[in-house]
Amino acid sequence: MMATDTTILIVEDEPAIVELVSFSLRAAGWNTFAVNTTAEAWEYLQRRTPQLILLDWMLPDQSGLRLLSKIRSDRQFNEIPVIMLTAKSMEEDKIAGLDHGADDYVTKPFSPRELTARIKALLRRKSPEHAQTALTAGPVVLDPVSCTVKIEDSKVDIGHAEYKLLKFFMAHPERVFSRSQLLDKVWGDHVVIEERTVDVHVLRLRKVLKNAESLIKTVRSVGYMLSEK
Numbered sequence: 628m629m630a631t632d633t634t635i636l637i638v639e640d641e642p643a644i645v646e647l648v649s650f651s652l653r654a655a656g657w658n659t660f661a662v663n664t665t666a667e668a669w670e671y672l673q674r675r676t677p678q679l680i681l682l683d684w685m686l687p688d689q690s691g692l693r694l695l696s697k698i699r700s701d702r703q704f705n706e707i708p709v710i711m712l713t714a715k716s717m718e719e720d721k722i723a724g725l726d727h728g729a730d731d732y733v734t735k736p737f738s739p740r741e742l743t744a745r746i747k748a749l750l751r752r753k754s755p756e757h758a759q760t761a762l763t764a765g766p767v768v769l770d771p772v773s774c775t776v777k778i779e780d781s782k783v784d785i786g787h788a789e790y791k792l793l794k795f796f797m798a799h800p801e802r803v804f805s806r807s808q809l810l811d812k813v814w815g816d817h818v819v820i821e822e823r824t825v826d827v828h829v830l831r832l833r834k835v836l837k838n839a840e841s842l843i844k845t846v847r848s849v850g851y852m853l854s855e856k
């Protein structure tokens with residue numbers, strides 16, 4: 628099975644919560660990475676970009692709120708969805724968290740199921756290709772949890788790059804993307820590859836899709852899009 632490309636950073640200092648949350652999120656199909664302090668979280672962000680951050684309010688070195696402000700004022704990180712985890716349930720604290728740019732808020736004690744549902748809802752809103760819910764286009768169904776693609780109910784063989792490309796297209800149907808946008812969104816900004824590599828992967832993807840290949844449209848002098856029209 629292919630590894631999922633969605634990582635959630637957990638910033639939390641209570642080991643029991645880290646363990647419970649990590650277990651639940653992995654079961655839901657995401658990768659997790661846990662750190663205990665805001666300093667470690669900041670260090671992690673210099674190396675990797677998670678698709679979502681779960682941020683505890685009370686941390687040993689600094690408050691989670693301070694880290695949240697730092698993330699939101701940094702152009703490189705300000706788009707990352709953040710859910711605050713906290714024991715505080717006071718209304719003014721919630722408002723402070725949202726004021727500092729938290730996207731959502733979960734009060735301890737919470738059920739793992741509730742947390743997973745909140746993460747899914749937030750990712751669906753912010754970056755649907757990471758929400759781990761099945762995507763459908765015509766006869767094609769992509770299941771991000773098992774990393775499988777089915778066409779008319781039969782499983783197809785697909786390479787990792789083609790899978791990621793298809794997932795991105797299916798999460799953003801009826802929208803045209805240039806080659807450089809696809810490189811950026813699908814391969815990420817840490818990878819240097821040429822734009823014509825995109826053409827190669829689109830070609831391979833169409834082969835995999837067989838009769839459904841017409842879903843992937845070439846938009847002349849612009850790029851590509853997935854369209855059922």
Ligand code: CA
Pocket residue numbers: 639640641683684685686
């Ligand atoms: Ca704490």
